[in-house]
Amino acid sequence: MIYCFSIVIGGGVPESERAKELSKQLGVDILPLQVIQGHTPFRELVKRYEDDLIVAVGKGAPGRVMTEYGFKNVLSIDDYASCFPNIDPLAQYKKWTKMQPTDREMALRTDPCSQRVQAVFIVSDPVDWSRDIQVLCDILRTGGLPGREIAHQPPLFFANDDIAYQALFPAERLGMGAFRIALESIFNRIHTNNMEYTSYGKPNPFVFKNAENVLLQVLQSAYNNIQSSGEMQPFKRLYMIGDNPSVDINGAKQAGHPWFSILTRTGVFKGIGNHADYPADLVVNSVEEAVDYILRKEHTS
Amino acid sequence: MIYCFSIVIGGGVPESERAKELSKQLGVDILPLQVIQGHTPFRELVKRYEDDLIVAVGKGAPGRVMTEYGFKNVLSIDDYASCFPNIDPLAQYKKWTKMQPTDREMALRTDPCSQRVQAVFIVSDPVDWSRDIQVLCDILRTGGLPGREIAHQPPLFFANDDIAYQALFPAERLGMGAFRIALESIFNRIHTNNMEYTSYGKPNPFVFKNAENVLLQVLQSAYNNIQSSGEMQPFKRLYMIGDNPSVDINGAKQAGHPWFSILTRTGVFKGIGNHADYPADLVVNSVEEAVDYILRKEHTS
Structure with a gap:
């Protein structure tokens, strides 16, 4: 018997949703378990950060992905950034329509502005690089409290480290690995200790x-x-x-x-x-x- | 007699507009000549690129700034990117409201998709870093023709190289120098020759x-x-x-x-x-x- 499985890098939606999409597209029942996305291994970190305040970054619904894995105190970077007035000096030039309005509705046990972020997860390709690099530098330099004094860097996890991938444009497009290079280069320039991180993925x-x-x-x-x-x-x-x-x-x-x-x-x-x-x-x-x-x-x- | 002058880094609007704003704010007549912005020295490059296709990057109205200096064939990166379908793979996640709709109306002598970009000017702080870094890598790697074969890098000019500056947030915010570090780190990783550039500004x-x-x-x-x-x-x-x-x-x-x-x-x-x-x-x-x-x-x- 031959079994077919999909290891999808793109991600940003829960495996349950992706399984439904794939079932529809392929006309075959695909179970959530049969879908392995770049961020699927984050599931293994639930025990370590189950109740901690964590920030999820990327396109799609990174907060919902992490909540489905069992993390109980997740904020997407969209919602996290909105807790800090003026954290993004370019915000006035950006007129976003929020793609995941429901993420905000997730019950938060704590006030994120006074609680330290315990870990950051780059779940899928970040969309708003100028804000995300700024906010991540703020979180990482201060031990999880933007605007406060320098402190020990919280752990940082990337779902993959692909510098480029083939999309619709004739030349390869920059991926999560390119974002990591940008973040790391800037962080290492403004901070005394080098950025520490773990990359999952192929x-x-x-x-x-x-x-x-x-x-x-x-x-x-x-x-x-x-x-x-x-x-x-x-x-x-x-x-x-x-x-x-x-x-x-x-x-x-x-x-x-x-x-x-x-x-x-x-x-x-x-x-x-x-x-x-x-x-x-x-x-x-x-x-x-x-x-x-x-x-x-x-x-x- | 004491004269007062303003060297403003922010920029992104023509000196004529900034002079009007300042005159209003200060209650004193300020001439455009009295306003020196980060991008003001770009004026000195008009002779070299007067009729060439150039791309202007940054918040505000970078295209209008360069047009006022005398460059005759300028496109803002917003308008340039819109000429290439699928050049930004994250575009579907971005719902921008264009801030400078009039830039598009500038008469272009040539079709930008078939004509090589002769130079790139970072006029003010780039807003959409993921797209701008992608499109700039495309322009710089291919000698000015995104999606085509590798060729000699066109000249690249930055109005300033400030890594951080103080804005309303309690901690310093990342500036144009940070964008340069991000672009350079990625470009040097995906391209054999190191990125060449000139930074003006303090x-x-x-x-x-x-x-x-x-x-x-x-x-x-x-x-x-x-x-x-x-x-x-x-x-x-x-x-x-x-x-x-x-x-x-x-x-x-x-x-x-x-x-x-x-x-x-x-x-x-x-x-x-x-x-x-x-x-x-x-x-x-x-x-x-x-x-x-x-x-x-x-x-x-």
């Missing part, structure tokens, strides 16, 4: 291990529905289909067995032959070709 | 020399109105009143005679005594105190 082999574990869980629950006894066999092979050599293929290579990497010429990589630095196990022109290959391979072996 | 002694020349021109024209003969004497003393030691005081020090520096405790500097690295000739608590000192000094000496 090519970190953790993501592939995590995906393998999730796959095993899904398979086990499906297996238990069919027959009540027996042990699951570990995977003979897992396919990574990706369009970004340094992220997708590099990550699958680092993860090693049972990962088999297939590079498509549909995104970042458009070259002839294989990629020089991160050669894939197979290079194809499209996702369809990749799927055809897998179907042939798995039905004949 | 503490560059050029700004002080330029101010001195302008003062002399204003004085000469006033003098000619009073009597038709006679040569102007060079200044015995010029006062720099500033709130930023590394920019205002450092710049006045570097410019040397006839500049006399007065540091106010109203902005970036709030310490007791003088600044350690850039000591001013005089430190006072307010601009009023500085003016009192100057009036006493000039009436008694």
Whole structure:
């Protein structure tokens, strides 16, 4: 049997919503568990920050994503920034329409202006870089209390570190990794200690291990529905289909067995032959070709 | 006689408009020539780029500022970016109200999508950093044609390089210098050649020399109105009143005679005594105190 899973970098919406979208688009039932987004590993940090004031940054509904994971005291950076008058000196030049008006309605246990921010999560691509870099520098320099004295930096987590990705424009667009470089360069210039952070996401082999574990869980629950006894066999092979050599293929290579990497010429990589630095196990022109290959391979072996 | 001049960093509006505003606020007639903004020195580059396609970046009306200086083929980055579909992958998350709708109406001699951008001017603080950094990387990497092949970087000019300045928030806010650091760090990471640029503005002694020349021109024209003969004497003393030691005081020090520096405790500097690295000739608590000192000094000496 062949199972299909999606590791989506974009993110910014809860896995439950993304699963619904994908089910509709693909005409197949996709469970939330089958959707692994860049920010999915943040779930593992719930125990550590469950009741702490944390700030969630990025497009979409970063606050709702973190709340669904179980964090109880989350503010999106939109709402957090709105607690501090004049924190963004360029605000008068920005006429935003808030995309996530419901985020504000989340019950907050504490007044964020007097409580220290305990951790910052970059959930998806930040939209308003000038404000977000300013507010993050404020939080990080002061130990979580903008406008106050210098103090120890709270932990900072990024869902991924992709510098560029292929979107609709002919040339690659800047991603979360570029935002990290901008924030880090400015922070290190205005602060004595270098910025400390943790990046999740591909090519970190953790993501592939995590995906393998999730796959095993899904398979086990499906297996238990069919027959009540027996042990699951570990995977003979897992396919990574990706369009970004340094992220997708590099990550699958680092993860090693049972990962088999297939590079498509549909995104970042458009070259002839294989990629020089991160050669894939197979290079194809499209996702369809990749799927055809897998179907042939798995039905004949 | 004592003359009063304003060297304003903020900018983003033509000197003619700023002079009108200041005249109203101060109740004294201020000529456009008496207003020296961060971007005023861009005027000196008109001969070089008069008919070339150039892009103007920043809050306010950067296109109108450059058009008033005499550049004939200017586009604000708002209008430039709108010529390229999908150039900003985060655009769908941004609901801006355009602040300068008239910029778009400027007659353009050429189609910007097919014509190379010959130079980029950062006129005032950029507002939409994620888009501006993306579009500038596109322009700079491709020699002025976003989406095309890599080519020689067109010249890039910044009106100032202030990393931080004091605004209404209790802690300093990030300025144009911080934007430059963000752009440069990302550009140097995705491109083989390092970003080349020229920064005008304080503490560059050029700004002080330029101010001195302008003062002399204003004085000469006033003098000619009073009597038709006679040569102007060079200044015995010029006062720099500033709130930023590394920019205002450092710049006045570097410019040397006839500049006399007065540091106010109203902005970036709030310490007791003088600044350690850039000591001013005089430190006072307010601009009023500085003016009192100057009036006493000039009436008694």
